[in-house]
Amino acid sequence: MIALKSSGMNRVSLGIQTFSDRFLKEMHCAHTPEKAKQIINLLLDYGFTVNIDMIYGLIGQTKEHLEYDMEVLNSFGAPHQVTLFPLRIATHTPLGEELERKEGITIKAHFKRLLEFDAFIEKTMLNNNYFREESPVFYHKKGAYEHKYHSTETRIVGIGSSAGTLLDDGEGCNFHNVDEYISAINENRDPAISGVALNQQQAYERFILYRIIYMNRSLPNFKEIVEQRFMEHYGVPMGDIYDKVLEDMRRLRFIKSGTDKIIFTDRLWMVLNKVKIGMPSIL
Template sequence: MAGIYIHIPFCKQACHYCDFHFSTSLGKKNEMITAIQKELFLRKSELEQTTIETIYFGGGTPSMLSFEEIEAILESVYENYTITDNPEITLEANPDDLTEAKIKEFSKSKINRLSIGIQSFFDTHLQFMNRAHAGDEAIKCLEIATQYFDNITIDLMYGIPKMTMQEWKENLEIAFSFNVNHISSYVLTVEPKTALEKFIRQGTCPDVSGSESWAHFSMLVEETEKQGYIQYEISSFGKPGCFSKHNSSYWKGATYIGIGPGAHSFDKKSRSWNVSNNPLYIKSIAKDIVPITKEILSLDDQYNEYVMTGVRTIWGISLAYIQEEFGEVYVQHTLKVAASHLQEKNIQLEANIIRTTQKGQFLCDGIAADFFRV
């Protein structure tokens, strides 16, 4: 089984924290859709022996496209690939795009999962992040969307400067009140070359606080567990049977291709990525050339990929898998690195599976880096 990720590189405005590839100009939208459809055709041989189980529209903001434009891209997927009978098809969307008419249209399409970028229900937080919607729009959007879609995930962000514990708790309580079956919750991260990084450097914005972020994270884990969610990945909380199939395939090392400018692909032995430039992408595809850069993964790279994703999930790092795929040298390396983290109670080792503790989850990037073989 494999997945297809489709990157829609358009946004109404730039969120201050975002470092994804996008453009706020829709001038080349039609050419972009045509190019995405053509890339799907040009790369169909990569997955001709595989059945597609998940299709994910990400971005950018896919909900900026019309129902007809999304349908046209989906038709190209079905024309060029073998799709399982009941695929998970996710559309990322922002509340300000999801009118009732648009939600109704999408509900009649093959899309069966909405990923709604709420981030917060408080206007002060949304304005700080430079989001395009307001808190009341987010609530109205969920009131409508939950009438038409059974499978909804929402994004919430914590660690926002000046966000109080009470505000964070209210964000969670509002989300719970809609009985959404999945929540993806991320700590605000200061990425290089973003507006947020510039504001903090200039002193016009307070820096994010590690202690406040940890307090928010602890509440997130505690409150979602009370509501019956399972934290199956550090930032992902799903009701039983409602885990994201597409994202889970990433963390389990499944094959996927990324379509569109800036999109990444992975086939266990290599990773690749398309050029992050809309005009160059469109021109190249028009010449039947996919503007892609490919990196062949060494055995160390493959091991690093495995531990990097494993430490983030409930499936953890399997010593038996490492033995089978990489050999005894890698098992001994893993155990040697694990020793100090076991002492610090950042991880636990049970039945030959290494998993992070709650304390370790907040430190997982550093823990993964310690396991890397360079």
Template sequence: MAGIYIHIPFCKQACHYCDFHFSTSLKYKREVLKAMHKELQLRAEELKGEIVETIYFGGGTPSLLSISEIESFLACISKNFKVSKHPEITLEANPDDLNEEKIKALSLTRVNRLSIGIQSFFEEDLKMMNRAHSAQESEKCLAIATKYFDLITIDLIYGVPGLTNERWKQNLQKAFDYKIAHISSYALTVEEKTALASFIKNKTYPSLDENLALEHFNTLVSETEKNGFEQYEISNFAKKGAYSKHNTAYWQGVAYLGVGPSAHSFIKNRRAWNIANNAKYLRALQQNTLALEIEDLSLTDRYNEYIMTGLRTVFGVSLENVKNRFGEKYFEYLQEGVAVFLREETVVVEEGILKTTQKGKFLADGIAAELFYV
């Protein structure tokens, strides 16, 4: 089993908080897409013997692709890889790219899961984030998309200065009203070299308030639970049967090939990441070479990664698995390190599985970092 991730490195405009790789110039879009096709062909060997169960168009903004560009990627994948009969195929889309004609056309392709970057249903939040869409477009596209797609996930951002808990609740309520089956929700964070970082530095934007983010997170957890969602990963909430297969496979260490500038891959304990520069990526592929760096993961790297994903997900960390996969040394190290968190009741062991408790969920990354083998 394997997944393929396609990174579309273009956006209409830069959101203030975003540090993903993208270019707002579409000048070389055609050439970059062609190079990505070539990368798929050149790297097909890496997934030899694997069945591709999930395909994910992320970015950047994949909804900037035309229907024929999406179909031609899917045809290229089918030609070069063994693809299962009914793969999960997700496409990330922004509301401003989704009119009824486009949504209908998308629903007639093999794309069967639409991931819509709503972020907020309020104009003031969208303006603060410099999103390209309006609150009205957020609602309009959802009203249409739910007619054509059964599987829709939306992204929502919390911890935005000025977003009261009451308005945050209203954001969530909108998602429930549209009967969305999956929500991914992240706190606004300040990443280096983003517009948000410089605005905060020169005081044209208020600093982020961790207590506000925590209040929103608690509201998110309780409201989604009340509305029948399961929090299967710290930031991901799904109705029954609506887990993201692609991301779940990723968290469970399944192989995936990432194609396009800045895309990451993980195959046979080896991690690779493509250069995050469209021009350099393009030049390399035009010369039939790959512009990527490779790292072989050590046993410690794999152990640390298992702890991190285990504590962030509903799957937890299996103590038996730690003993069998990593050995006695790591098992004892974990036993020792975890004692303090068991006492604080931020983690719990149930039937041999170590998990974060409700109290520990917001702290999962910090707890995992403390348990890393160094």
């Protein structure tokens, strides 16, 4: 800790995932719940800005398991940021087969459970002085906001199988099969299984679409926040692009019509599970 602090580092992100010894062992994690608690408290004592990554919706995880994770999570001295990732399971994958074998439920039922867990998590975190501006991130009201990061506003180069690349003018996804990926690298071939080039309008629409999907859409000033982020990122007004994206989503039956709230349909989640590259391909 002293070495990290003296080198100028001030923020640490920890992949805790869960405080359940059972699930940590099933995921083959190297740490234990006790070790995780010790490190979190130590980092806070040394004055680091701390983010804790958690996963919910694990196969076999019940509401009681989640309640325990939330109880432990909120027992610390206010970690500045908590990122709670839902375990989204795609069709025709080993996890999908394991879900059906161990729990006897469909992926659609799993998504419904994720939504129920998410509602419980949000209520619990809000009651513990966190606020939610973008999913899946919660920020503590005690001085964490200036340390927030915007994961969808970065430029990313994906290295490794299944890794995704996200650039201003395009995006793509590498081969999912490890052997195919390695062969492409060894043969000096492009390891991307697919990719798409974006024009400026598409890039603008993708920016807004990411925010609609990942930010807290229930905020009363949601559109104004998106507009501010858009101006900060591109240096030009958002104009009517936000309304166009919403209309496209309604047309494709990704959000429900006849309501002022942005409510996603099951169709959106099913399509997202099948998308091999980024979001523009769904509009």
